Amino acid sequence: MGSGGSARHDAIIVGAGHNGLVAACYLARAGLDVLVLERNPYVGGAAVSRSLYDGFTYSNCSYVCSLLRTEIIRELNLPGYGLQIIPYEGGCTMMRDGGHLALYDNHDALRREIARHSRRDAESYERYLRDMLRQCRFIKPLLLREPPDPTSFKPRDIMELLYLGKHFHRLGEQRMYETVRFWTMSCADFLDEYFDSEIIKAHLAGSSIIGTALGPRSPGTAYVLLHHYMGNIDGAVGAWGFARGGMGAVTQALAASFQASGGKIRSSAPVDQILVRAGRAGGVVLADGEEIQAGIVVSNLDVRRTFLDIMDAGDLPDEFVSQVRNFKIRGSSGKLNIALDALPHFPAIPHGSPSIRGDLHVTDSIEMLERAYDDWKEGRWSRAPYIDMLMPSQIDPTLAPSGKHYMSVFVQYCPYKLADGEWDAAKRAAFGRTVIDTIAEHSPDFKDLILHAEIRTPWDLEKEVGLTEGNIFQGELTFDQLLFNRPIPGYAQYRAPVRGMYMCGSSTHPGGGVMGAPGANAAGAILRDLGRTH
Amino acid sequence: MLSESEPHYRQPLLKTPFHERARALSQVDSFIAWAGYTTVDVFTFVEQEYFAIRNATTLYDLTPMVKYRIAGHDALPYLNRLMTRDIGKLKHSRVAYSVWCNDDGHLIDDGTVFRLSDTEFRLCSGERQLDWLLDSGLGFDVQITEVTDETAALAVQGPTSCAVLTAFGLSGIAQLKPFELAWFALPPALGAGSQIMVSRTGFTGDLGYELWMRPEDAESVWDALMDAGRECAIRPIGSRALNMARIEAGFVLPNVDFVSSERSLRFGTERTPIELGLGWLVDFNKGHFTGRRALFDEQRRAPRRRLVGLDIEGNKPAHNALLYADKAGKHQVGSVTSATWSPTCKRNIALAMVDAPHMRTGSTVWAEIYLNRELVWERRMARAQVVERPFFAPERRRASPPADY
16 A cells, blocks of 8 residues: 655545545545545455455455445446456245245246245235335435435525425325335334235345344334345346455455545554644544644544544534434444355255355244344344355355355344443354354254354454444434434535535445445535535 | 246246147247246247238137136125226126226236136236235135136137137037137047136137136147147247237237336336226226226326327338327327237237327327338338227127138
8 A cells, every 4th residue: 555645635534445435536536636544454444355264255344235336336447446246146044944935036936936935925026026116216316416404595405405305206196105104114014014924024124124223123124125125236126246356346446446546545544533723624643643634534434433533522513422422323233254165055945046146044034033133132142143144155266265165144133232241252252153053053064164254243343344333334224314314414415513524434325335325425525515526 | 737847946937738739839949938937939930820810720828827716705896896897797607808907097907807607707817916916805705816827728719710619529619709708518539527618708809719728638629629720720829929919909918008007116107097098998887996086087187198009101010119299209299019010901000108189090190110221220200190999800700600711
């Protein structure tokens, strides 16, 4: 990584996560002299590929890709810098009774698969997809837009509000009602409107709680379902894929694109303080005391870290600080990265079914999912956790030696604070054992194939990546924290209360999921403030 | 019966009970997916297959047509609530073409209702919709079961089809009137004690019948029909030839000529039966039915658009053509949903959704057609006249008994 020296820059980006790098790319392309500062010795934030065991590459944190906006991929020429996203097919939930439900890309195969459980649900699934796609069509144009401030009389805000209103009105009366319900209801209630079969509800409900400190029966979780569905790969809405080389390929391509535009990145350069002088951001101070000047400072960190850790509360409005303190950003997820000596056998998955290459799960009812959430509320990791398990090395051979496999296991729920005290090595190991035992119940040879396992709790995620409480979305995706209320009412337009200071992380609209949209929107706001067109 | 030799994730499409026969006669290996089955698109040559519909007798495998058994004490009131048409007027052993809508009066699908008894009906539709049918059945004593794969179905259509079925052994078939159904004992050589249901229905607009049978009787019925029809050049046809005939007959297809409201994503793309020119299927006097209030309001308003027939100059089918009010192509007034050259009428015909006021019969609109001149593409604005449907309606389709051809 290049050295930025202590010269003055036009803009400093604090944190080299994907959103920080996206914002950096757009600013550098607009001709600004941009410096990105990263506290870790590597860039990427929570979109990283790391080698922790010989011959294996892990997607340590985020592990699959769908939401990254195509506009960003194209405009920043990420394919030209090596990014390739390969869709995977379907997935499978293994049931406690040895049965399974798989999802297939082929329409007729999928219908016959669901019909094994309920013929009615096989046809309701079409209606479910229709309604999800309707919601996607509604939200998609809002993603790469700065949310309007409904209290503002600025011409731009009024125009944007009009746009939002017109866009909403275009849905038609019935769908306006449905949309308001959808954004506020629970995933379980939403799925009950379509399906009878427990297994299909359980399979679909997984995406409503991933990364969320809520259960499937909590209001607001239907939206989280949509949040995981509104991406696309090459026009296939709802499709998810692997970044070849792991999720680090996303941030490596962004970093290369940024550097090609003349941007500079300094890693192992933790920011200790954002300098504010006369109510204006003026630069940063690194942990070693080095001071770097810049007229614009952009934080890729979540709002809690940004405003409570590296800013002085005295530089900020009181009410704002108290709202930041109350911003919901709760850790609820853990992660295991496992090196396997061979592909494990899952007897429930039929031989030859492509679903083994997709996302695998073992939670076969909404009830089981809700009970897993109960454990989190009690301050312990779920005894029967929800897992989102994939073996991307079946599609991307760069991740593991021939014949061996990399398994990514996302685990829900796992609290940041345990009821019986702080996390320690023994508790982390016990958490890992719970997950491994859960998988082993569905795969007799699994345990014998484990060569290495990296176990990450929310506490670890906070320590390593910097996400407060290890919350993967930089803040809950509930309606009170979305659109013009994300992250803080009145501050949804990427501008901090201090002039020259901006936010570009997933704490801002439209939220997390490796979308890149907050970074792009923040860059748009900065360039508009500078009088340049984005 | 259903072939389950390969699991669905390896072989998603099912084979119909006629599949082995069809495969043996297929010369160009042209199969398509239809409602979960693999079926023939073209056997030999589309035009030859088409002319067999208008000149001889054709066999068309319609097993994939989605079939529901609707039975129970409340089957009739249930169907009357579901359908826009008055099913109470449907007598025993009769068939009715009908459509059904959602609460907004938007079309879900069209299909045929067979009255088998006081309390048992069969519904044939293009699309699967068990969830809609079950949800509509709340509060009714009615059982709704999909029976698509329990019933093999074969369309026998063409001007000589009555003669072929008579030779096949269905004595008395000539007396069967349009939209009537009857049960016949299969000729003993084919299956002792087996019954076959025959309805005088079809999708060709010509004289024709549809045969409904047990899957295990399918192959022997096919063989015996091919034998019985040898004299009058019977031949199997695929979906492409049938599509030409159905456009001539002016019949609509869901998700071709209108989007089913079960599939529509964009607001404003859904269509009502009145817009499809199917207002005659809506009976406001029969009491409440799903969509009644919306349709009642709509028929009192000036119509905004309508599905019409077009007679287009030139001979290049206007597939997906945009329609304009002016030859310059500045003011779009609709688009073509189905198009074909009609070999029988010698006209270039199409079904199209056209905005008011251009939807009136006799109006002229302009169709934007792209012509492939040996890979040099040209655009032609073709004059198109709004005409009455159907384009082709021979007297023989209604005659009872049908005359010899």
